[in-house]
Amino acid sequence: xxxxxxxxxxxxxxxxxxxxxxxxxxxxxxxxxxxxxxxxxxxxxxxxxxxxxxxxxxxxxxxxxxxxxxxxxxxxxxxxxxxxxxxxxxxxxxxxxxxxxxxxxxxxxxxxxxxxxxxxxxxxxxxxxxxxxxxxxxxxxxxxxxxxxxxxxxxxxxxxxxxxxxxxxxxxxxxxxxxxxxxxxxxxxxxxxxxxxxxxxxxxxxxxxxxxxxxxxxxxxxxxxxxxxxxxxxxxxxxxxxxxxxxxxxxxxxxxxxxxxxxxxxxxxxxxxxxxxxxxxxxxxxxxxxxxxxxxxxxxxxxxxxxxxxxxxxxxxxxxxxxxxxxxxxxxxxxxxxxxxxxxxxxxxxxxxxxxxxxxxxxxxxxxxxxxxxxxxxxxxxxxxxxxxxxxxxxxxxxxxxxxxxxxxxxxxxxxxxxxxxxxxx
Numbered sequence: 001x002x003x004x005x006x007x008x009x010x011x012x013x014x015x016x017x018x019x020x021x022x023x024x025x026x027x028x029x030x031x032x033x034x035x036x037x038x039x040x041x042x043x044x045x046x047x048x049x050x051x052x053x054x055x056x057x058x059x060x061x062x063x064x065x066x067x068x069x070x071x072x073x074x075x076x077x078x079x080x081x082x083x084x085x086x087x088x089x090x091x092x093x094x095x096x097x098x099x100x101x102x103x104x105x106x107x108x109x110x111x112x113x114x115x116x117x118x119x120x121x122x123x124x125x126x127x128x129x130x131x132x133x134x135x136x137x138x139x140x141x142x143x144x145x146x147x148x149x150x151x152x153x154x155x156x157x158x159x160x161x162x163x164x165x166x167x168x169x170x171x172x173x174x175x176x177x178x179x180x181x182x183x184x185x186x187x188x189x190x191x192x193x194x195x196x197x198x199x200x201x202x203x204x205x206x207x208x209x210x211x212x213x214x215x216x217x218x219x220x221x222x223x224x225x226x227x228x229x230x231x232x233x234x235x236x237x238x239x240x241x242x243x244x245x246x247x248x249x250x251x252x253x254x255x256x257x258x259x260x261x262x263x264x265x266x267x268x269x270x271x272x273x274x275x276x277x278x279x280x281x282x283x284x285x286x287x288x289x290x291x292x293x294x295x296x297x298x299x300x301x302x303x304x305x306x307x308x309x310x311x312x313x314x315x316x317x318x319x320x321x322x323x324x325x326x327x328x329x330x331x332x333x334x335x336x337x338x339x340x341x342x343x344x345x346x347x348x349x350x351x352x353x354x355x356x357x358x359x360x361x362x363x364x365x366x367x368x369x370x371x372x373x374x375x376x377x378x379x380x381x382x383x384x385x386x387x388x389x390x391x392x393x394x395x396x397x398x399x400x401x402x403x404x405x406x407x408x409x410x411x412x413x414x415x416x417x418x419x420x421x422x423x424x425x426x
Contacts, residue, residue, distance in 0.1 A: 051287020062242030095190030106148025139396025286338025328369015
């Protein structure tokens, strides 16, 4: 009864255009007052505040701030120039440059919208000049940015780790493996389109141009090396790595590249603060919602239901993938995690699914949702950044959604893909 009431009310609020914190918060408040009136208000307040009062979540504001600094600065252009100088002359080179640049920038910012905004203006004209179609170019940029949600540092993986108690370092290792697989799949797609359409490559960069691009981009490349090397080398935790990322971004952009001054830094700080506040309000509401879901024994109900129906892990993952893909069409990534994972995760564990493997399935589904109509966020970011109708971006992403679903099937039913790098780092 509680689940049905919460779902119906949340759906109505979502259709009416309420903000997501209200879509989660109002049903939570009503569940408390109607179904659990004996719970004191202090207990609910403790769940709201205590849910976000954890050191693991400190990584989020640090990574958000570092991403905003780099998106405002010149790191994106320098990375793109470095990749272009070494790859663009090959068959399908500009397409491959787009995928690799998005993966590289994603590895230092962890944000798909930031990747679209930072790289879209740089790469879109180059793709058009290389005779790729407008539709394909828009779809490639929006889709390649997905890798930022998979390749560490990924805020989505941090939130999943906080919700489930899974090691952030393990999730980062698995995310790197899945992100590479997805990037390779996009590059195969680029090559097929190149062979079919005859899209041209750029002229080969001279040795001096390649060396200059390496010199300019080498400092930017130090970010993922320091962060990932530090985490897996045992030098610092994922949270400490986030703080290091901020310091490194400030040193590189303000002192070395001198891409912006103190006034710009204040603006970046304000933008990051707004983003962090929105995320933490959602996390607080999600923590309270999870509390009432647990009290209502919803996870136990579904665990027993799947056991009674004799649902195995293969069918369960199929059900989860379908639900998450549909949810991704309408709901933002953080809200999907906060609403659905408290229910799905205990069932996954009961069926013997590795928490890290399940986390990457969830994260890949959420990544697909970022480019899935009608409300995929990256669709609108690409439309705004590149000044193209959102309908044109949607038309371009459909082939990449198909590629995503193929990769999702591989990741779901071949767990060894997710755990390949994890086995090396352990």
